[in-house]
Amino acid sequence: MGHEEQLKDIPRIQKVVSVLWPSFLTAGVATILFFTAFDPVDLGMLLGVEQLERLEAYSIGFFLFWMLTSTSCALTCYFRKPCDEFNRGQGHQR
Amino acid sequence: MSQKTTNAPDEVQAEIYKKREKIYPREVHGMFARLRVAAVLALLGLYYVIPWLHWNGQQLVLFDLPARKFHIFGLTFWPQDFFFLAMLLVVAALALFLFTTLAGRLWCGYACPQTVWTEVFLWIERRIEGDRPRQMKLDKAPWSARKLAIKGGKHVVWILFSLWTGFTFVGYFTPIHELAVKLLHLQTGPWETFWILFYGFATYGNAGWMREQVCIYMCPYARFQSAMFDRNTLVISYDEGRGEPRGSRKRDEDYKAKGLGDCIDCTLCVQVCPTGIDIRDGLQYQCIGCAACVDVCDQVMDKMGYPKGLIRYTTENAMQGKGTRVLRPRIVIYSIILLIIAAGLVYGLATRVPMQLDVMRDRNALYRETATGLTENVYTLRLINMEDVAHRFVLTAEGLEGLRLVADQDVFEVPGGAVVTLPVRVQVDPVHLETASSEIRFTASALDKPELHRSQTARFLGPVTR
Numbered sequence: 022m023g024h025e026e027q028l029k030d031i032p033r034i035q036k037v038v039s040v041l042w043p044s045f046l047t048a049g050v051a052t053i054l055f056f057t058a059f060d061p062v063d064l065g066m067l068l069g070v071e072q073l074e075r076l077e078a079y080s081i082g083f084f085l086f087w088m089l090t091s092t093s094c095a096l097t098c099y100f101r102k103p104c105d106e107f108n109r110g111q112g113h114q115r
Numbered sequence: 116m117s118q119k120t121t122n123a124p125d126e127v128q129a130e131i132y133k134k135r136e137k138i139y140p141r142e143v144h145g146m147f148a149r150l151r152v153a154a155v156l157a158l159l160g161l162y163y164v165i166p167w168l169h170w171n172g173q174q175l176v177l178f179d180l181p182a183r184k185f186h187i188f189g190l191t192f193w194p195q196d197f198f199f200l201a202m203l204l205v206v207a208a209l210a211l212f213l214f215t216t217l218a219g220r221l222w223c224g225y226a227c228p229q230t231v232w233t234e235v236f237l238w239i240e241r242r243i244e245g246d247r248p249r250q251m252k253l254d255k256a257p258w259s260a261r262k263l264a265i266k267g268g269k270h271v272v273w274i275l276f277s278l279w280t281g282f283t284f285v286g287y288f289t290p291i292h293e294l295a296v297k298l299l300h301l302q303t304g305p306w307e308t309f310w311i312l313f314y315g316f317a318t319y320g321n322a323g324w325m326r327e328q329v330c331i332y333m334c335p336y337a338r339f340q341s342a343m344f345d346r347n348t349l350v351i352s353y354d355e356g357r358g359e360p361r362g363s364r365k366r367d368e369d370y371k372a373k374g375l376g377d378c379i380d381c382t383l384c385v386q387v388c389p390t391g392i393d394i395r396d397g398l399q400y401q402c403i404g405c406a407a408c409v410d411v412c413d414q415v416m417d418k419m420g421y422p423k424g425l426i427r428y429t430t431e432n433a434m435q436g437k438g439t440r441v442l443r444p445r446i447v448i449y450s451i452i453l454l455i456i457a458a459g460l461v462y463g464l465a466t467r468v469p470m471q472l473d474v475m476r477d478r479n480a481l482y483r484e485t486a487t488g489l490t491e492n493v494y495t496l497r498l499i500n501m502e503d504v505a506h507r508f509v510l511t512a513e514g515l516e517g518l519r520l521v522a523d524q525d526v527f528e529v530p531g532g533a534v535v536t537l538p539v540r541v542q543v544d545p546v547h548l549e550t551a552s553s554e555i556r557f558t559a560s561a562l563d564k565p566e567l568h569r570s571q572t573a574r575f576l577g578p579v580t581r
Contacts, residue, residue: 032332034328034332035332038332038333046335057194060183060194074306075180075183076180076181076288076289076307077305079180080306080310
């Protein structure tokens with residue numbers, strides 16, 4: 022079985038999970054490291070935002086990290102697509 | 116993907132979107148099932164009870180994110196203590212490696228939150244829908260008021276349990292008593308509400324719907340655990356030599372004369388498997404080591420009057436009639452590293468000084484001369500009292516002859532968990548300065564607790580006098 026066929030064999034749930042889940046884990050780690058080093062209240066003062074709730078800042082920070090990491094996971098999946106598929110998509114059957 | 120043309124598009128479509136076959140694990144009783152129930156009760160009991168416990172008027176375990184302080188068993192940790200958390204994670208990882216090498220996937224079968232919560236969800240499902248055959252029958256039946264009521268009831272109970280789980284989870288991060296009061300008045304903050312729902316939804320989705328797929332597709336540990344396995348690792352194995360050729364037979368039949376092995380091919384081991392595999396095909400990545408098949412097969416062997424252990428916890432070496440070695444290099448190395456790091460962690464915690472002293476030089480001026488001809492440097496000191504009780508500190512400085520420390524007060528009171536900023540001046544007669552920059556040392560010591568003191572060095576700048 023070729024690589025392409027094997028990719029097709031991956032259940033859909035595994036495809037979705039392989040984008041959303043590793044990015045969730047790394048976003049969690051990034052959030053912990055980032056907010057251990059930087060207090061959102063201090064950051065807020067630098068940015069001129071007053072009355073910043075820490076819980077809110079952590080949550081928004083986490084989702085921003087998750088957006089970033091899931092974009093990167095999605096791009097990885099996108100670039101994994103075998104080159105043949107592009108040729109075929111444009112009608113150049115080999 | 117959508118532009119792709121293939122010879123049999125329908126077939127490919129069917130393959131991509133093939134729905135997983137729902138697994139209906141049959142209920143199982145036996146020694147390992149009892150062990151798992153004990154683990155579930157202990158772990159979930161701890162999870163739901165711990166946030167409600169108090170110690171000296173303080174929640175026993177509270178990762179107070181809004182205040183950036185972790186309260187754990189009477190100790191208070193600050194972001195500056197991140198090192199301890201990192202050490203703790205290393206210890207946990209090493210312990211996991213060690214236990215995996217010794218006894219395989221103990222973690223998966225008995226302690227993993229996915230297993231533990233799934234077990235509860237399965238229990239609820241069985242109480243409401245009935246056992247495996249009734250569940251399968253209900254799923255096959257057309258929709259009716261009765262089916263809707265049963266399924267709806269199950270989901271309502273699942274959701275309530277999940278919400279309670281989510282609420283408890285948030286209670287680890289924000290004081291749970293206040294959270295409970297706020298929840299009763301429906302006044303939880305937007306992010307508190309969001310995380311209760313988020314964690315509740317994750318519980319409901321993972322334990323109710325995803326189940327074994329979490330282990331198979333999402334768990335990083337499941338992917339690499341086999342790297343820790345060797346021929347002496349305890350795994351769940353089917354004794355192929357004894358069981359094959361499998362086949363059905365009557366109870367009092369001389370099956371050996373028929374050329375059959377001990378496996379009666381009742382498929383109960385497959386029916387109880389939460390990940391839906393057949394252990395008789397050999398050790399598989401999907402096997403979470405829950406030993407449900409061991410329990411059920413032992414019962415069958417009992418009924419047939421055969422010896423137990425056709426499927427059993429054993430090692431590859433033992434299965435082949437060789438001896439099992441417990442003490443092997445891998446185990447010894449893991450144990451030594453684990454012991455060293457754990458001892459380091461305990462030592463670090465025992466000798467941890469719960470205060471912090473930071474020294475910042477005044478950036479505006481290098482130094483200045485006082486009216487009496489002394490060289491003066493200005494510093495800002497930041498004193499953090501990491502304990503929950505107030506302490507009185509005295510400040511000293513040393514490192515240069517005739518050094519004088521000038522501060523607003525002689526003794527500083529720092530409330531529990533507070534940060535105090537102190538502007539101080541240090542004066543030295545320039546005749547004692549040998550270089551343009553010398554090192555001095557500030558020390559803050561608590562008057563009421565001798566072991567509570569910290570020092571910090573700083574540069575003292577002055578004119579070069581010789």
